[in-house]
Amino acid sequence: MKRFQDESFRNSMKIRVDFNNMMEGFVSNGINPAEIEANEVLYAEAAASMVSKRGNMKWRELPFNQSKIVAEINAKVAGIRESCEYFVVLGIGGSALGPIAVHQALCHLRYNELPREKRNGPKLFVEDNVDPERMASLLEVIDLKNTIFNVITKSGSTSETMAQLLLVTDALKKEVGDDWAKHIVATTDHNKGNLIKIAREFDMDTFYVPDGVGGRFSELCPVGLLAAAVCGIDIEELLAGAAYMDKLCENPDIWHNPAYMMAALQMLAVDRGCNINVMMPYADSLKYMADWFAQLWAESLGKAVDNDGNEVYAGQTPVKALGVTDQHSQVQLYTEGPFDKVVTFLAVDNYRSTVTIPHGYDHIPDVAFLGGHTFNKLIQSEQFATEYAIRKSGHMSCTVTLPEVNPFTVGQLLCLFELMTAYAGELLNINAFDQPGVEEGKNATYALLGKPGYDAKKAELDAAPQKQDRYII
């Protein structure tokens, strides 16, 4: 029996959302519970939409409908873990941010630095940029003969990923010859696009991105699950954590629905001028959750028009921070700067290591007082102290606490933020699932690269106002 099948394990691992420090009585311009009650109808309507639109939010079913896929992935990765030395994800956006965040959370913090026998699996590289220096450096540190590339693009038309595929295809043909396609696993749409054509033609191993699952909502499908399983993460437990949170967040009562309440509070904060949303994990393991969330929140809610065609220019800007590190970088601004942000702390009850600060330098009391405490106590005291300092200076914050960082709690966290984002989209009456603002830059790139059919865009670029020399120093 898996531990997540035990109810007492699940209850002990429930993550908690604490929003005291957003409320009146805690911060000067805090939210009064009456404001939340006054929005009762709005919140209920949004909750009803989450139910009625569930059929279109296919990503919500991922924790429930993938037992067959999980078995396939686990069967596939057994061989990879044993024989391959490098597992390289080629993908960008959601195809990279999810795999990075989950790997950082659930693998050894210096996974790639460990000797092979402690890793029990290949080194992991996630390549989400096309910097030529980075591409060159990748080929210098991997051994193609012992590398599997996981090419991930749902559409099969992502320029960055397809350029990378061309590079590794060529390199593999030179290095391993006819077996080149055995070194590539494609994760893409089951039907549409260029990558599935290529995968079928060359008989590559393939996993599918289900219909209705967009990039930033795709971590819990094979996009994220394959790399996680390759690195030894229990993906069944990850999905079970997400399923657990999804159930919790079916509660239509906002006072008992952490996703809905967090979304509603952020929107009330936006109305108070908080156009900035800082996520500050107090754990290195959760550092890249803030990157993953940044895409989810920015790309889902950053919209010029609402569902009725009104110009709204919505969107709170996500900011990534790390505790305690950024206390020495950003907290000066957070406490003394403008009242324009909400800080969301991610806290951990029990770290997976306990490290004591040894006694020493006993004749120097300002150093010696640290001895005998643990680093655990130190980081948790600093988190508490920073929360306190930010509240005292009149700024809002909330704290999401994981009892421990494990696949079950990380699955909950992913699902919590996805539901919070979708619900915020309903409150704003915008489409949280498209990204029309990305097209302009894509098309301009195509025009610059001379892609057939982009002559008009090229002409438009050429006709843009000429830069003035006096504005260049």
Added chain:
Amino acid sequence: MKRFQDESFRNSMKIRVDFNNMMEGFVSNGINPAEIEANEVLYAEAAASMVSKRGNMKWRELPFNQSKIVAEINAKVAGIRESCEYFVVLGIGGSALGPIAVHQALCHLRYNELPREKRNGPKLFVEDNVDPERMASLLEVIDLKNTIFNVITKSGSTSETMAQLLLVTDALKKEVGDDWAKHIVATTDHNKGNLIKIAREFDMDTFYVPDGVGGRFSELCPVGLLAAAVCGIDIEELLAGAAYMDKLCENPDIWHNPAYMMAALQMLAVDRGCNINVMMPYADSLKYMADWFAQLWAESLGKAVDNDGNEVYAGQTPVKALGVTDQHSQVQLYTEGPFDKVVTFLAVDNYRSTVTIPHGYDHIPDVAFLGGHTFNKLIQSEQFATEYAIRKSGHMSCTVTLPEVNPFTVGQLLCLFELMTAYAGELLNINAFDQPGVEEGKNATYALLGKPGYDAKKAELDAAPQKQDRYII
């Protein structure tokens, strides 16, 4: 002769600031040159302050007054590069962000992954957090016998760094015995604080943080230079680049002073509601420049009161992004979201590698059109296209271009941003060199850890409003 002594090298490596896309005629709510002219007196006064206060800005002299220290560092690191396998920086804030940024910019992008003979120096770890899982994982991947720790804290009272020092002192004593102090290099004040006492008592190698050089302005003193030199970076050229930019930025005419103009434009943008400052390098090598700048800008300008005691709650919030990666994460928000941000692109003319996208999959035109281009052309086209898309949607941006990423241009960049920040401080009439807002959290941490003398703070914490259960879900 070093190449930076050649004037034609210096001129060819001058970095450029292009602010066309902040100006009227380029963006809808752009800045009119007349606005800049209207502020002539203000800008001239701030420029005069930069001259009159130069004696207090000791960090400005670092490019000019360290030839002896550079020689000492280079002599010291020769042995370290040859014999030591791991060089671990223990520091936080400016003691970490500078070393990380310069290492990422100027060393191989996968430096730690390279075999020893290609690195020609030890692996580098910069430990700027006290997460117990991270501390435990560090001790798992290094070999203490072949490790040098560079402990950096000017005050000698930074809890995080001193806790780390206690940990490694104890571990070294157990592993290498009496020689333990030979594995520690202290970088601290030459006179004040606990670390210098410890360093002298145990005869550790020591480098000094000069008087008047605060953490976030310390990269070009031994705080940053030692780790850089250990990794084979030409620190003389780095300083020469900074000296070159310092000279350029002595020009009192804002139209010819890139630091002053950038600061003035950002302040005009703040007046238009742009409380967010995004830095988006189009180069993996410059990724952590955005982190370094984030501290510089946030901690320097995030101030509750001005020099006359008025409550101002100043400070633009820095946001870190990476091109092209974040086109698939943040650009949707940047183009369609609120008009609340300025994007500063960091661009590169010549990357240090040229990588061709090979031809392939010729029967699929939507993939094949990429073949024959270079990754260089791809990333530069995307930078151009993103700048275009952001401008077209009416949002402001500027672009700082490095002809190449090398020590000379990185030195310029560091100096440019430092001067821009100091000048912005003058425009805001605030103290850009203190960080009073950090004290509250520090003191609360001391109280929680039972440091002698913090009983009153502990009592204050205990008397804080009790959290309410209904605000925890």
